[in-house]
Every structure is written in C-alpha cells, then in structure tokens.
Amino acid sequence: MGHGKAKRGIPSKTENFNEWYPFMVEAAELVDKRYPIKGMDVWRPYGWKTMKLIDALTxxxxxxxxxxxxxxxxxxxxxxxxxxxxxxxxxxxAREEGVDPDELRDEVEEGGFKKEVYWVKHAGENDLDIPMFLRPTSETAMYTMFPLWIRSHKDLPLKIYQMVNTFRYETKQTRSFIRVREIHFFEAHTAHANEDDASLQIQEDLEIVDRLMHDLCLPIIKAKRPVWDTFPGAWYTIGIDAVMPNGRTLQVASCHHYRDQWAKAFDVTYENLEAKQTHCHQTTYGMSERLLGAVVGMHGDDNGLIMPPSIAPFQVVICPMIRKNLEVDTVAVAHDVADLLRKRGLRVKVDDRDLHPGQKYYDWEIKGVPLRLDIGPRDIAQGTAFAARRTGGKEPLPMDTIVDECYRVLDEISDELRSRASQHMDDVVQPLPTFNQKEGSWSMEGEVKDGHIYELAFDGSDADAEVIERMTGMSFLGDATEPYVKERP
Structure with missing residues (x-):
C-alpha cells in the first residue's frame, strides 16, 4: 500500500483517488482515452453496455x-x-437589479453557452450563409418547434425527452465521464399551462431522481442552487450531487424551472379556457454520463470496480474449473446453470477461457461483476456452486434453488453498497461550526476541514453567503431540500 499503490499495481483509492479513478476506468475497459481529440473518449463494449443499462432505467x-x-x-x-x-x-x-425580467428589454450580450460551443462554418468548399453550432443542450432547438406543436390547453402538458450526444468546449482538465467535451446526455423538456403545474413537474423529476439513485446505490444531496449558480435562463435550479470518496461533490443531475421566460422568447403560447393566448411555463431535467463516473468513484475499491447489480453488464460470472482428465464436464454444467439464470432474467457470463483461475478472478474483480460462481467437480458432486461476492464474503449455493439464491445474494449486495455509500455520506456531511457577527466583524468557532461538506441553518443574504464562502474557502451548494446531518448525541 506504500506510495499510494495497492496490490497488483493498482493505485490505492483511499490514498490517491485522483490517480485511482483514471486508472480504473481504463483498466476495467469502460473507455479508451487514446482517441486523438482531448475530452472525447471511445466507449468500449463493457462501458457502453453499462451506460445503456443506466439509460434503460431512465x-x-x-x-x-x-x-x-x-x-x-x-x-x-x-x-x-x-x-x-x-x-x-x-x-x-434582472437578478442583479432585483426587478421583473419583463421590465428589461433584450440586449446583445455574451451569455449562455456561446463560449463553449463548437462551430460549423463551411460545408465542403462553401462557406455557410448562416453558421451553425453543435448542440451544447437543446432548449433553442426544441423551443423553436414548440409553437408548432402547442396550440391549445388540450396540448398540455407537453413532456418530451431525448438521449443524445452534446458538445461543449471544455477548457479545464478533462476526466472520463466527469468532464468531457462530447457528453452522453439525457434531457427532458416540458411545457405546462401555469407556474404551479411546472412546479409539480419539478417534484416529479426529483422523485424520478430518487428512484434512479436507489437503483445506482448512490445517496445524493438535493439543493436549490444560489442565484449565482443558477442555470442560465432558469428561474431556479435544483442540483443533485453525489458525494465522492474524497469528500467532493459531483453534480449528476439538475432540474430547472423556467417559468414563462423561454416561452416569451420563443413565442410558446396556448389558447386557454377563456380563449386567450397565454405563455407556457417550462421545465428541464438533465443527467449525463457523470452518473457512471459517480458509480465508479463511490463503489469501487483497491481491487477494481464494484458494479451495482442493476447496471452490471454481467450480474453473474461463472468460472468452471478447467483441467485435463476431469471426470465431469464442468464447462457444460456451467453453461447449463447460465442458461437457467438467463431464462429468469439475469445477465450471465461463462468464463471458459483456458487460463489460471487467479487471472480470471482478477479480470472480473477489476470489472466489478457483483457475483462470481465457481463450479468444480467437488461442487457438482455436492450439488452446489461456490459463490464469491464482489463486496466480500463466500458461500456455497444449492444448485436446486440457484436462481432464487442468486437473486437473494444480488439484493444483499445492492443493500450493502447502499449502506456503505450512506455511511460515507454520514461521515462526510457535518454541521458547520457556529458563526458570530459582532460590530460588523465575523468569527467562526472551530475550523473546517478538507474532505467534508458542511450543513448550516441559513436565512441570510447573498452578501452573508459570500462572507461565509470567504471565511471557509468553500462554495455554497445551495438550500438543501431536506436535512442531511443526522442528529448526534
């Protein structure tokens, strides 16, 4: 473990997460970063299968x-x-001046994604009359079509989504899944009759987030972002953050309430019950491949990834003993067991390569397969398969109930991953030391430590928030939608 290295040359996650993470995404064959454009990784089959399983949940x-x-x-x-x-x-x-946006006229000014977009300015040998750009997100594209689709209150709510690649010229250091220039992206866009209906949509989005994160075994923090960190064009933004092993937050999703501002800009109206033209209220909800980055970072260990069973390309890998002159065909038995498990809906791989068992175990540990079944002549004679959990622990499973037993073990592995991740968040999220203000000066009782997230009861102004940021050296995530610090004795 010295010098930040675990066994077998794998960087130690606990000692050097920033080295462990990029090593692991390539060692587990999720992506290949050697493509000749920075920040545009190549999805390898194992990584793409995992991402598509996340997409399937969505x-x-x-x-x-x-x-x-x-x-x-x-x-x-x-x-x-x-x-x-x-x-x-x-x-x-409008935010800066504290006025209603309708009181201000549009002005030409830098904003939005302009500094981040990729441009297409010629086709073949011809310059384009109107330059085009690769979508960084799809508000402008979609809202051009909304007025053609929405005519009356009967067309509402309009709820659409797409899963596509988006492009942003990320100038900071890139990192697979977390900060890339070509992004596998999910975006849902909705239009509603009024502000209240749009607010209900935000609540539905947050419920969807909870269900997805349960499947990914990820505890999250949901917080209404401060004004200065609100998505451009939004009335308010709710960010969803996972807590990484180094105590840093990673935004994995966000929900935005637009009120009727985008509708006014793009003339998205409907005829209400009084036969009057009314602007729609809109929302968006977005997620990306960062979800996979959070899974890698949160659940992996010094031996490799640990895939939650819900998104593991192979939930079970079967390793038959391969040796000359065996009296029983272990490979045939392994395939029979695999067929039985597949018929009941499990994703299974039989590793019948003629390799030393230790090499096979290493390969599947790196990839994080939740459950391994070893089958040898003795196991067959006893009517069992020997199960090894990626989270730790081994036990024989009876062949006559092997399907139910595998489901039981996989459920227990999911519960174990949730428990570990929740305990980590409990350890990381702490109450902020008390602040005192006297005669215009501030003081803090205690200190803040790197690798922690702090929660405080706060009803101050933006100026107060800036003071706290300056004194702690930390950034505000926002107003939490629920308390995260557990009561302590």
Whole structure:
C-alpha cells in the first residue's frame, strides 16, 4: 500500500483517488482515452453496455411518467443562439437589479453557452450563409418547434425527452465521464399551462431522481442552487450531487424551472379556457454520463470496480474449473446453470477461457461483476456452486434453488453498497461550526476541514453567503431540500 499503490499495481483509492479513478476506468475497459481529440473518449463494449443499462432505467422512468422520446438534429443555426444569449443576459440583469425580467428589454450580450460551443462554418468548399453550432443542450432547438406543436390547453402538458450526444468546449482538465467535451446526455423538456403545474413537474423529476439513485446505490444531496449558480435562463435550479470518496461533490443531475421566460422568447403560447393566448411555463431535467463516473468513484475499491447489480453488464460470472482428465464436464454444467439464470432474467457470463483461475478472478474483480460462481467437480458432486461476492464474503449455493439464491445474494449486495455509500455520506456531511457577527466583524468557532461538506441553518443574504464562502474557502451548494446531518448525541 506504500506510495499510494495497492496490490497488483493498482493505485490505492483511499490514498490517491485522483490517480485511482483514471486508472480504473481504463483498466476495467469502460473507455479508451487514446482517441486523438482531448475530452472525447471511445466507449468500449463493457462501458457502453453499462451506460445503456443506466439509460434503460431512465427510459423506464420516462415511460412511467408519460414522457415521449424524440430526437432533434445535432446542428443549430447561429441566430437561435443569439436569441438565447439575449434572454440569458436579460435574466442575469434582472437578478442583479432585483426587478421583473419583463421590465428589461433584450440586449446583445455574451451569455449562455456561446463560449463553449463548437462551430460549423463551411460545408465542403462553401462557406455557410448562416453558421451553425453543435448542440451544447437543446432548449433553442426544441423551443423553436414548440409553437408548432402547442396550440391549445388540450396540448398540455407537453413532456418530451431525448438521449443524445452534446458538445461543449471544455477548457479545464478533462476526466472520463466527469468532464468531457462530447457528453452522453439525457434531457427532458416540458411545457405546462401555469407556474404551479411546472412546479409539480419539478417534484416529479426529483422523485424520478430518487428512484434512479436507489437503483445506482448512490445517496445524493438535493439543493436549490444560489442565484449565482443558477442555470442560465432558469428561474431556479435544483442540483443533485453525489458525494465522492474524497469528500467532493459531483453534480449528476439538475432540474430547472423556467417559468414563462423561454416561452416569451420563443413565442410558446396556448389558447386557454377563456380563449386567450397565454405563455407556457417550462421545465428541464438533465443527467449525463457523470452518473457512471459517480458509480465508479463511490463503489469501487483497491481491487477494481464494484458494479451495482442493476447496471452490471454481467450480474453473474461463472468460472468452471478447467483441467485435463476431469471426470465431469464442468464447462457444460456451467453453461447449463447460465442458461437457467438467463431464462429468469439475469445477465450471465461463462468464463471458459483456458487460463489460471487467479487471472480470471482478477479480470472480473477489476470489472466489478457483483457475483462470481465457481463450479468444480467437488461442487457438482455436492450439488452446489461456490459463490464469491464482489463486496466480500463466500458461500456455497444449492444448485436446486440457484436462481432464487442468486437473486437473494444480488439484493444483499445492492443493500450493502447502499449502506456503505450512506455511511460515507454520514461521515462526510457535518454541521458547520457556529458563526458570530459582532460590530460588523465575523468569527467562526472551530475550523473546517478538507474532505467534508458542511450543513448550516441559513436565512441570510447573498452578501452573508459570500462572507461565509470567504471565511471557509468553500462554495455554497445551495438550500438543501431536506436535512442531511443526522442528529448526534
């Protein structure tokens, strides 16, 4: 473990997470970072299978909540970005001046995603009359179409989503899944008759988040972002953060309430019950491949990944003993067991490579397969398969109830991952030391430590928040939607 290295040359997660993480995403064959454009990794089969399983959970939630899937073009004309920039600039000024955005007119000003977009300015040998850009997100593209789809109150609510790649010119240091230039992205966009209906949509989004994070075994912090960290063009933003092993937060999702500002900018109206044209109220909800980054970071250990069973490409790997002159065909038995498990809905891999068992175990530990079944002549004679959990622990499982036993063990592995992650968050999230203000000066009782997240009861002003940020050297996540510090004796 010395020098930040665990056994077998793997960096130690506990001693050097920043070295462990990039090593692991490549060692586990999730992505290959050697593509000749920075921040655009190549998804390898194992990583893409994992991401598609996360997508499948999201698709199921969208189906359950009556969202319809769409697919918009990648290219967006420049004039739509200018419209977005004008809206964002006006909302920014309204916040700064404390006035209603409707009191201000649109002005040409830098804002939104303009500094982050990739441009397409010629096709073949011809310059384009109107430059186009690759979508960083899809408000401008979608809201151009909304007025064509929404005519009356009967068309509401409109609830659509897409899973696409978005592009942002990220100038900071890139990191697989966490900060990339080509992003596997989920975005849901909705339009509603009024502000209250849009607010109910935000609550539904947060319930979806809870269900997804339960499946990923990730505890999260949900917080309404401060004004200065609100998504451009939003009335308010709720960020969803996972707590990484180093005590830092990673935003894995966000929900935005737009009120009617985007509708006014893009003329998204409907005819209400009184036959009057009324602007819609809109919301968005977004997630990305950061979800996979959070899973890697939170659940992995010094031996490799630990995949939650819900998204593991292989929930069970079966390793038959391969040796010459065996009296029983262990490989055939392994495939029979695999077929039985597959018929009951489990994702199974039989590793019948002619390799030393230790090499196989190493490969599947790195990839984080939740459950390994070893099958040898003695196991077959005893009517069992020997089970090894990726979270630790071994036991024989009876062959005659092998399917039910595998499901039981996988459920227990999920519970164990949730318990570990929740305990980590309990350890990291602490009450902030008391602040005192006297005669215009501030003091703090105690100290803050790196690797912790602090919670405090706060009803002060933005200026007060800036004082706290300056004194602690930390940034405000926002107003938590629920308390996270457990009562301590």
């Amino acid at each position: 698709h199921a939630e969208m189906e359950r909540t009556n969202h319809e899937e769409v697919n918009f073009p990648l290219l967006i004309p420049e004039n739509l970005l200018e419209k977005e920039n004008a809206l964002v600039a006006r909302l920014k000024r």
